[in-house]
Amino acid sequence: MSVLQFTDKGIYCAAGDFYIDPWQPVERAVITHAHSDHARWGNRHYLCHHDSVPLLRLRLGADISVQGLPYGETINYNGVTISLHPAGHIIGSAQVRVQQGNETWVVSGDYKVENDGLSGQFEPVPCQVFITESTFGLPIYNWQPQAIIFSEIREWITENQRAGKNSVLLAYSLGKAQRLLYNLKDAGIRFLAHGAIAIPHEVLLAQGYPLPPVQRITPDTPKADLKDSLIIAPPSAAGTPWMRRFNPYALGICSGWMQVRGHMRRRNADAGFALSDHADWSGLLQSVKATGAEKVFTTHGFSSAFARYLTENGIPATEVKTEFGNEDEESTINETGDAANTETPQQDS
Template identity: 45%
Template sequence: MDGDLLHPRPEGLYCPAGDFFIDPMQPVARAVVTHAHGDHARSGSALYHVADAGLGLMRERLGAGSVLHAHAYGERFVLGDTTVSLHPSGHVLGAAQVRIEGCGKVAVVSGDYKRDPDPTCAPFEPVPCDIFGTESTFGLPIYRWPPMSQVIDELVGWLDDCRTRGVPAVLFCYALGKAQRVLAELVRREPDRVVHLHGAMVRLVEAYREAGVTLSPTVPVSDSAKGRDFAGELIMAPPSAAGSPWMRRFAKASTGFASGWMQVRGARRRRGYDRGFVVSDHADWPGLLQSVTDSQARRVYVTHGDGEALIRHLRDHGVDARPLRSLGTMPDLRTSEEGD
């Protein structure tokens, strides 16, 4: 059975043959971490294997004292009775799928991934396997991402509009991945625009620059004099800043949110943002189906809370799809607060 390679346990997803955990929720002896978002990269484990493309971000998240083994994409290394390699997942800088070869078969755990082009990270690499573990954050056919060029058109239109009206534009988005992707797209359109950053984004933006990603010029909001008028300027902040005292200096601002959830009108209206921009670092419905096909896997395991629809749809179409928790006890994972 597949349980010899993948066995969910309360601490996280465990590989018995290789004696390691993937993205453990609790401290363990040996961890393979797919990417630097807080719900995947947690400090406290004795040893971490990560992709070297994301080393800087991992250090930022796991702390300077953590023991990190960095691997190039595609490099094979041995863990227990398995041979492991990391392959780009296209989610954020340094994000990886984990390929595990052992017990006479190959399993691939995708981690979070997307299929759309992203100038800030290596594109998703389809890795053939017998067992494919896929995410399903946006596992319904209502989620089909518009081309990024179209979204950036809308974003630039919004900024023009804010400039005309003389109000600041505050764009909320997750501090790791989404913010840098927007900055990397924006610099191609408006190379001279300086973007103001909330403090929580500053170091992460710097980490991307150090990794060689070209981004719009940025300055921390805190560098601006008190009472500065931000009319017509773009300010980026994590969603947690919405409604906080920090927002007081942008009283008249038009607000936007960049997230895959913005595809649904009710979700945007509920959050009370003026504008929603559909930008996601996760696969949309066609991307999920394409990846399952590309994997050539004989069995597909689906993670994330609301994967029932994807599983049932795949089964209706002759794919042996199952919830990952059917292999063991999965910790109660809520949909990621980050990186959607």
């Protein structure tokens, strides 16, 4: 029997009797990261990287049963050894290494290979079988170095200031927003944020992360505070009455989907920045090869195309259908800045 199996509840280890990122409630869940499509409400017990613990409590409830584990430390479930390893996706994200006897499988979760300075550096983990995401598994998706993208964002903000416009950037509330704040903290601007971003930001500040101060936007926020500021909001805020208070403003979107210009036009944005917290095509190939895996399973995204390419190039690969979310999905956000459904918070791209 395989170390891991694909079931209707998620990726399952029968010998250890646990699931990895299950999409239905189970007894024991090993969680790769705190995004809502991977960390769902209703499991009896959660295991995750210790930096994800406060994020899981924020999103799933303070009373959940959760255990944190440092990178590289092992834990044993019924003779199966589990360890977590850096994924570089968001704060606390991890790959899950599962070893039974002489066989090792690794579940990537979501990952990126460029170090954003905040989420850690992705580390390939040697294994016989690698289960990898393939969100951007097409050759068209190749990211510029993030230093170039952040320089473009700073220039865009300056141009908006000269034109007398406020700058509003749409970015997912957990991961992308913190990456923006961390890498723009020395730009000499004030940061204002939607409540969906300000709330996890406060949690991470309390954990000691080197993030700049953020002013939460409320109905009482003075117009004067918007001047020479960067306003960060989740994508679900676009086109809502909440945005009217920023007129006149320029709208920018930070997402890997902005690599294809048509996406920016369809979203009625003034600017698009191809900044993603997922590996691009070359990053995916680099990571798969670095594991030395003899077999690869591809999940969510362009999984079929990526599996076909790997197989044609000498690495046996199979697409696996999962219930992990699409990158343009978000929960509904109300005007006060709170999630209308706290069990389905924002996801990423």
